[in-house]
Amino acid sequence: MLNSITSPTDIKQLNIVQLQSLAKKVRTFLIENIQRTGGHLAPNLGIIEMTIAIHYIFDTPYDSLVFDVGHQAYTHKILTGRFDKMHTLRQKGGLSGFTKHSESEHDSFGAGHSSTSISAALGIAIGNSINNSKGKSIAVIGDGALTGGMSFEALNHAGDSDADLLIILNDNDMSISKNVGAMNKYLTRLISGKVYSTMKSKSLGFLEKIPQIHKFAKRSEEHLKGMVLPSTLFEELGLDYFGPIDGHDLPTLIQTLKNLKKQTKPRLLHIITKKGYGLKIAENDPCKFHGVTPASSNTSSFPSYSTVFGTWLNNTALHHKNLVAITPAMCAGSGMSEFEKNYPKQYFDVGIAEQHAITFAGGLAMQGLKPIVAIYSTFLQRGYDQLIHDIALQNLNVIFAIDRAGLVGADGATHAGSFDLSFLRCIPNLIIMTPSNAMQMYQMFNTAFKTNNTICIRYPRGVSNIQDYVTDKQISLGKAKIILKGSDVAIFAFGTTVESAFSAGKKLNATVVDMRFVKPLDKDLITELANSHIKLISIEDNAAIGGAGSAISELLHQRNINTSLSILGLPDKFSEQGEQKELYDLYGLNEAGILNAARS
Known part of the structure; x- marks a missing residue:
């Protein structure tokens, strides 16, 4: 079946039973293929049904589908004619692990970093309007990505526009599963349908002529919906809210999307999914199976640089209560899991909010604490203004642990730390260190902790060739x-x-x-x-x-x-x-x- 899909039009003749069978085949294939190529397993298993439903109802590339981050678009790649290349995923010369416009016309906008899809899809929607195109614009964003400030900037703009934009919130973490059920499905199908929408718009139009009654009716509607639906935030921003619905229920997804396709105002569909869906070990530990390495990868007994950093954090916090560590939603990747368990009051995960993480560290430093911001090189780019104006300009005592510097490998250009030395060294008041092995890295962090400066220590993805690295030694500042x-x-x-x-x-x-x-x-x-x-x-x-x-x-x-x-x-x-x-x-x-x- 998968071999025969060369474009999304090939699935439009299938019935519901066949689509459900397709979802099972895609799930089985992804589990097997990702073990060979490596990649993002749990996120992709979680949105198979949603992706099939979108392509069943909409018509890419005429309709634009924009994924946030893009690492969960493997099903999308299969349905858009790239099945025969999936064995090359994330390999040199092969398919990207993210959406990439130069790779396929069905990838409406390239991705790799979080919280960008609503902005891009809104731009496409308004561009369609200017160009008199009837194409639809759909943004898919996860609840994690919604913590990024850029997504709220885009929501604020979208709600103030009349753009033909559909935002699909893929929620796999929020504790609202109790709202998913037969009654809720019925309500969502009802309020997304033509009858309800027409009745609502006509009645509100009539009531506008009687201001006091209109105000009462509008307020009553909002309070009534607020009792059963978590819609208040989005509707206050000017978006019509629908959901939540079960993101693994294909019939409900298809009917709801069919109804929402007919609408032309900014709207948001809230779906509930489960990361790793269909693979129990991934469902039970979605963090561990978020990204997996190829089964053929050689394992090393040497510690990774992230592990070295995590060890230094734990050992130093044992004797220094003024140490505080901050991560913008990369706890495990940055080697901070043990620190989070051991020192919860000194650990801060601020979500996908790099700008906030940096200025927040500045506030902590102002109070005499010693903040360590653990951040990937490619994500530090997102907080550049804050690094300059809020940290370096005030010469604050903050350490930046810059992980994944240099070439990261399979994740490619969007995640490569290719520019940090260039954009850092031009900033006054910074000290920039580049360790060549694990022991030297440990010594550098010792030095940084005892130095009252803004200090950047950048290190690569991968392992060091030194097993024993814990030391009390420091190094001389500025000495090669x-x-x-x-x-x-x-x-x-x-x-x-x-x-x-x-x-x-x-x-x-x-x-x-x-x-x-x-x-x-x-x-x-x-x-x-x-x-x-x-x-x-x-x-x-x-x-x-x-x-x-x-x-x-x-x-x-x-x-x-x-x-x-x-x-x-x-x-x-x-x-x-x-x-x-x-x-x-x-x-x-x-x-x-x-x-x-x-x-x-």
Whole structure:
């Protein structure tokens, strides 16, 4: 059956029983395929029926379907003619793990970060109106993504417009399951139907002529609906609210969407789903099965950098009650699960709200606490203004634990930490550290905790090659470390590129420096080596433009040093997806890349 689906039109001839069978086949396929390719399992299992119902009623790409985040669009990919490529999911040259407009015309808007779908779908809806198009615009957003401030900005705008926009709230966490039942299905089908809508609009139009009665009737309607439906917030924002309904009940989904397709005002359908639906272990532990690695992946006995950070948090909080840790909804990914259990009063998960997380940390710092903001590099971009104006400008005592810096692998361009060194080092008052292994990372956090500055420590996704890393030691601020002495060529390596630099340095008889700091640079050491060597190479897992190598180049220019410098970094384009090693090799951030730079 799945092989025969080349576009959404292929499912429109199926009856309800056949659609339910299709949902089972998709679920079985996804469970098997994601184990081979890796990817987001629980989120995709949770919205299979919803995705089938949307494509059964609407007509993409004429109608625009915008997924929030996009990591739950695997069923959508299957139904839009990409089944035969699903085995390439998240692999180099294969299908993206997110929606991607260049991949398919059915992907109306690319995604990867949270809380964007309503804004994009609203823009599409208003664009349709300007262009006199009758196409529908549908935004799918989860209850988690709804915690992001951008989604509320978009809701506020949508409610004040007359855009033909349907927002589908995929709720898999809120405790309102008691509202899901036969009576509720009946009410939702009724109030989304033409009879109710017509009666409501005509009666309100009549009552507007008698202001006191109209006001009473409107208030009575809102209070009555508020007793059985959690609609007040959305209707106050100007959206017509429908639901909640069971997101795994295909007949109800199809009938409700059929009714809502006929409407043309901003409206929101609230559906209840279960993450990991149909796979018990995923249902019972949706966090663990949110994202899974391929079954063939090699496991390492070495600790991940996230684990090292989590260990440091726990060990330091044991002796320092002023330590507080903040995460914008990435507790497990950032290695903070144990800290949350052990120190609940010092732990703050603020939801998908990076801007708030950063300014909130500033407020804590003002009260003499020591905030640590654990945030992925790619998500730090969302709080850039707050980092500059609310933290750095006031020189507040905040530590940023920047995870997933550099190339992240299968998640691709939307999640790669390709730009942090470039956008951080231009900000005054920041100290920027780049550990090359787990022990050095632990030492850097020790140093940061004892230093009254705004400090950024950026580290990669993956494991360190050091097993024992816990230490009381610190490192000297702004001081690099020579790890190999040679002649002619000097290699300045940042972060995880140190290992490749060391192996290349041995073949070149080169001097190799673990730079450790991007800001402040060890200017005296760079100057000394530039004057005693004939060729310099810098290497970093960040955009070459404006990064650490650029900082070295600026220093050489300031000091009138003309020694040749080759800057190895990421090229001026968004990164591809694939295994991390594949990507480092692709961009020449490896031993071979350094050897080529030395010989060129």
